Amino acid sequence: MNKPTSETPVSDSAAKPLQERCADFMKRIEVLITIVDRGKGDKIVQALRESKVTYNLSSVGYGASGLALVDMLGLTSTEKDIIISVVPEERAHEILNILLYKFDLDKPDKGIAFTVPISGVSGPIALKYISGVQNHILKP
């Protein structure tokens, strides 16, 4: 990721009142759910962290697709990692594309990723926490 990171000039945000500073991160957010083969979850989280998605929860799960016969023979690996993250709405497409190309999700059986909109959060601190806002924006 060699992107210029000049979007949040510290000196500029420090001059604004708190309400305006809050408005900077009061954007619509979405839950990103990524389902990949077991063991790949850490790499997904690492890639998400590199794209500044800092709130990632990882869990284990089991896939239930595929043919029943192959499943019976024990030929499929159905163990999966589920990664739940929070992304801003306007970056959802970009982050999905990063995952798509980095992990070849366009090929069958490589995993899927999708976003679900959030309609509410339990307060400004929770919102700040899950959307990964740095402290200096809140502090004057």
Added chain:
Amino acid sequence: MADTSNFEFSLIMTIVNRGFADVVVDAAREAGARGGTVFYARGTGIHEIEKFFAVSIQPEKEVVMTLVRRDETQKIIHGIVKAAGLNTEGRGLSIVLPVSNAVGITHYNEDE
């Protein structure tokens, strides 16, 4: 890149008693879904905790996530409720969430 932009998807999440995820997945598949992802969870509902020799037993649950095409949502959720709804042994509870973006869904393109 597989072009899934023509489709809109919904996410069906079904919470069932542990052991009934296969019933849900089979019902969903019969109604047109392609599969699903299962993970374990623990219910904490008001009627759920049972005392067994003065030891409270937490009910174990399974959550099934199924990504379906939006126009097939009703059909599939009816199939799930019929097979594992609240009136059945699985005590299944389904919710549908809107999916705004999705990548990696390849199987719908194979048909066409």
